[in-house]
Amino acid sequence: MANQIARPIDAILPDLEALLGDRLSTNASLRDAHGRGEGMMDCLPPDAVAFPASTDEVSQTLKLCNAARVPVIPFGVGTSLEGHVAAPNGGLSLDFSQMNHVLEVHAEDMDAQVQPGVTRKQLNEHLRDTGLFFPVDPGADATIGGMCATRASGTSTVRYGSMKDNVLALEAVLADGRVIRTANRARKSAAGYDLTHLLIGSEGTLGVITEITVKLHGIPETVAAAVCPFPSVESAVDCVIAAIQMGVPMARMELLDALSMHAVNAYAKLGYAEESTLFLEFEGNPASVAEQVETLKSIAEDFGGNDFQWADKPEDRTKLWTARHNLYYAALALKPGVRSLTTDVCVPISNLAQCIHQTHVALDASNLTGLILGHVGDGNFHTLLLHDPEDATEKAEAERLNAAIVEQALALDGTCTGEHGIGMGKTKYLSTELSQDAVDVMGSIKHALDPNNILNPGKII
Numbered sequence: 389m390a391n392q393i394a395r396p397i398d399a400i401l402p403d404l405e406a407l408l409g410d411r412l413s414t415n416a417s418l419r420d421a422h423g424r425g426e427g428m429m430d431c432l433p434p435d436a437v438a439f440p441a442s443t444d445e446v447s448q449t450l451k452l453c454n455a456a457r458v459p460v461i462p463f464g465v466g467t468s469l470e471g472h473v474a475a476p477n478g479g480l481s482l483d484f485s486q487m488n489h490v491l492e493v494h495a496e497d498m499d500a501q502v503q504p505g506v507t508r509k510q511l512n513e514h515l516r517d518t519g520l521f522f523p524v525d526p527g528a529d530a531t532i533g534g535m536c537a538t539r540a541s542g543t544s545t546v547r548y549g550s551m552k553d554n555v556l557a558l559e560a561v562l563a564d565g566r567v568i569r570t571a572n573r574a575r576k577s578a579a580g581y582d583l584t585h586l587l588i589g590s591e592g593t594l595g596v597i598t599e600i601t602v603k604l605h606g607i608p609e610t611v612a613a614a615v616c617p618f619p620s621v622e623s624a625v626d627c628v629i630a631a632i633q634m635g636v637p638m639a640r641m642e643l644l645d646a647l648s649m650h651a652v653n654a655y656a657k658l659g660y661a662e663e664s665t666l667f668l669e670f671e672g673n674p675a676s677v678a679e680q681v682e683t684l685k686s687i688a689e690d691f692g693g694n695d696f697q698w699a700d701k702p703e704d705r706t707k708l709w710t711a712r713h714n715l716y717y718a719a720l721a722l723k724p725g726v727r728s729l730t731t732d733v734c735v736p737i738s739n740l741a742q743c744i745h746q747t748h749v750a751l752d753a754s755n756l757t758g759l760i761l762g763h764v765g766d767g768n769f770h771t772l773l774l775h776d777p778e779d780a781t782e783k784a785e786a787e788r789l790n791a792a793i794v795e796q797a798l799a800l801d802g803t804c805t806g807e808h809g810i811g812m813g814k815t816k817y818l819s820t821e822l823s824q825d826a827v828d829v830m831g832s833i834k835h836a837l838d839p840n841n842i843l844n845p846g847k848i849i
Contacts, residue, residue, distance in 0.1 A: 395478055397435045400452045404438065404480075407448055411439040411486065422461075422481040425468035426528075426716075428727045428777065428786075429813065434461060434475035441486045443559065443567060443598040450596065450842075451565035453480055459845050460563075462592040464505065464534030469730050470811025472538065472591055476846045482596065484533055490514045491599070498604045499556055499573055504533020504597050511602075520604040523548035526807065527713040533597045538809040539589030543709070546632075546765030547639045547671070548605065550807070552588050559599035560587055563838040573601055586833075591809055592844035594837050608671035611639070612681060613699040613708055617663040619692040621645050621748055621760060624664045625741045627691040628764045632737050636683050637676075641765035642667035642712055645748075648719070648759045655718030656711040661695065667712050669705075719759050719772045726757075726774045729786040733797035734768040734806030746796050747771055756785050768806035810848045818848070 397404075404412050413419075414436045423433030435458075440446045453460050459479025466473055475481065488505035495518050502511060509529045511522050524535060526542035534540075536558065541550035548554065557571035570583035587595055618624035621643070628641050643666055644652065650662045666688075670680045688694065699705045711718075720726060735743045744760060751758035751771070762769025773789055775782035794804045794817055804817040819827045831849050834841075 395435050396456050397453075397458045397478070397480060400456045400458060401436070403452050404436070404449065407445060407452075408438055408440070411441065413437050413439075419481070422463050422466070422483065423474055425466050425471065425473050427469035427471060427813065428729050429471040429474060432471075432474035432476050433478075434459075434481040435478040437463075437481045437483055439483050439486045443561065446482065446561045446596055446598055447565045447567055449480070449482070450561055450563060453842055454563050454565065454840055457840050457842060459842050460592075460596065461844050462504075462533070462537065462596050464531030464537075465507065465529070467528035467530050468534065468538065468811065469732075469808045470805075470813035472809060472811040472844070472847060474812060474846075476812070479842070479845075484531065487598065488531075493518060493520075493604075494573070495520060495604075497573065498606070499601055500604055501599060501601050502532050503599060504531060504536075506532050508532065508535070515604065518604075519607055521607050522554070522602055523605050524551055524554055527716075532600050532602065536588050536597055536600055537591050538807070541763070541766070541768070541807045543640045543642055543712070543763055545763055545768075546641055547637065552585055554603045555584060555588060555600060556603060557601040558584050558587055558597055560595035560597050562595050563840065563843050567598075568595070571601075589809065591811065591847050593834055593848055594843065596843070608639075610674045610677045611669065611671050611702075611705065612677055613640075613667070613669045613705040614681075614696045615660055615665050615667055615699075615708065616688055616693045616696050617649075617661040617665045618688075619663065621664045622741055622745050623691040624666050624693065625744050625764060627666065627688050627693055629737055629740060630687050630690070631684055632765060634683070634687065636680055636687070637672070638668065638680070638684070638765055639671040640667065640669035641763070643760070643762050643764045643769065644712070644715065645760040647757070648715055648761050651718040651722050651759065652711050652715055655714060655721050656707075658711060660697070666693065667708065715759075715761055716772065719774060723757065723774055725776065727777045729773040729775065729790050730808070731771040731773070731790055731793050732768065732806045732808045733793055733802055733804060734766070735797050735800045735802030737767045739800040739802065740764060740767050740769070743797055743800050743802065744769060747793055750789060750792055754785060754789060756782060756789065758789070763806075766806075767802070812846055815848065 419433040484505035487503040
């Protein structure tokens, strides 16, 4: 047998095995499953996968890894799109599927404490009889820990905000194994640096999140959902901008272009008009919902949207939003064997129409199939760029379009990533967006908290 190259993790495998037992694995297929998310990046597997069951086990694991300079990559359910869970330098993947408990619910204070492996659907199922719910909905049934790490948002952000608006406190383990709490459950505090929001969006590069205190919200008395087709993407976006500027308190405003609606119909066996369409949701008491509906109808008519289809029953609303959430897979089904390079730029709402129009023009001029969708109520939209991963020309064209979309978003005072994060895929845009000095400050913070660069190396910085 040929000699294998020694890896840093080899020196601590016996100690990790003593700590974790059969919850440590070097199985090749398991490592591969932990070496990629749902994006288009190549699989970069870790050397081993650990399944900690407690904060103390995470702390002991990090002490061992830090001493041996072994990279540590936190892993939720692997739904990330920018290479967050890849292990470019090998190391240990920390899978939090064993830390998936709802620890406490304080209904009177409208908050809950959960472990990082709890998924958003699991939390809301747990809350079902309390009259409360957790609102952040990125589409995928992601873990709460992963959603914190990437500063996730989604379909309901226009009303409830993103993860940064819905987390009160964190428990986290630092690179050297120290365990810190960033805050208590008070709704506001002026006690020192805001460590909670420093860790939210840090993508596992500054600390490993082991407990989250989230804000909860009351389940609305009345919910109504609808789809409304428009003659063009631009007219649908103009309707959104007008509604936002008039202060219509929408719960969700989602845009799907004509090709996206075709994909949804084919994949979910639905019969919606295959035109650019807004998915809408209204919440509140019956009177306020009725007022919102009439106001939005009036605005939509001004932009050519007048064929509302309603989903009032919970099961019908679920079917509607499930179809929207499954669009990624519906798009891939249009051309079996393709992959999607998925963009997530975000711009000020007043610049949204221009940015989407320019994207639409770029797609029309390309030989690739591209779909436009997005949480347009907060200025965020996605483009799914379908391409054959084995075709170098198509892959290069997808990357060219991605760069062009990012460039135009930055030119319109926007961001290269509204919700997916930087990961490995967007590091090249960060200094352009924020300046090299700002990136250097991030590097200084990273070095102060993780001098041996073991926490998710190669991401963001």
